[in-house]
Amino acid sequence: MRPRFAGGRNIAMKVPPHQHAATVDFYRDVLGLEVLPSEAQDSVCFAFGANRLWIDKVATVSQAELWLEIVTAEADAAARVLKDAGVARCDAIEPLPEGFHGFWISSPCGIIHLVDGNPGAEAEPRT
Numbered sequence: 001m002r003p004r005f006a007g008g009r010n011i012a013m014k015v016p017p018h019q020h021a022a023t024v025d026f027y028r029d030v031l032g033l034e035v036l037p038s039e040a041q042d043s044v045c046f047a048f049g050a051n052r053l054w055i056d057k058v059a060t061v062s063q064a065e066l067w068l069e070i071v072t073a074e075a076d077a078a079a080r081v082l083k084d085a086g087v088a089r090c091d092a093i094e095p096l097p098e099g100f101h102g103f104w105i106s107s108p109c110g111i112i113h114l115v116d117g118n119p120g121a122e123a124e125p126r127t
Helices: 017-030 075-084
Strands: 006-015 043-048 051-057 065-071 102-106 112-116
Touching (some): 006 112, 075 102, 075 112
Antiparallel strands (some): 006 065
C-alpha cells in the first residue's frame, strides 16, 4: 500500500548567526507576525498563516536555507517508496529526538524535508 503524504505545519528557516537577529526583527517588527511560545534554544517561532515559521540560528550554514515538513502515518512504507523513487536520505543533517519515528530527505533541488511519521502526524504535526 502506498503511504499518504501531506504538508506539515512546520517551516524552518535555518539562518547563519550573523543574520539571525535581523531576520527575527523583520518577521516580528516589520511584518508584525505573532511570536509563538517555544522552549527551543536559538529558535524563534512565528504564526505564519496556518503554519508555523521557525527561524533557527545555525552556526554551520553560510546562507539561509528553507526546510519543510511532510507528514505521513506510515513512515516505514514512506521510506520504501521514497528510496524506490531515488530520493536522497540525509539523516545526518540534524539529529532527531530519541524515539522520533521519521527521517530527513532532500528534494531533487536540495530542499530539506522532515518526514514525520509519528502516529497521528497527519492530524497533528509536531511542534
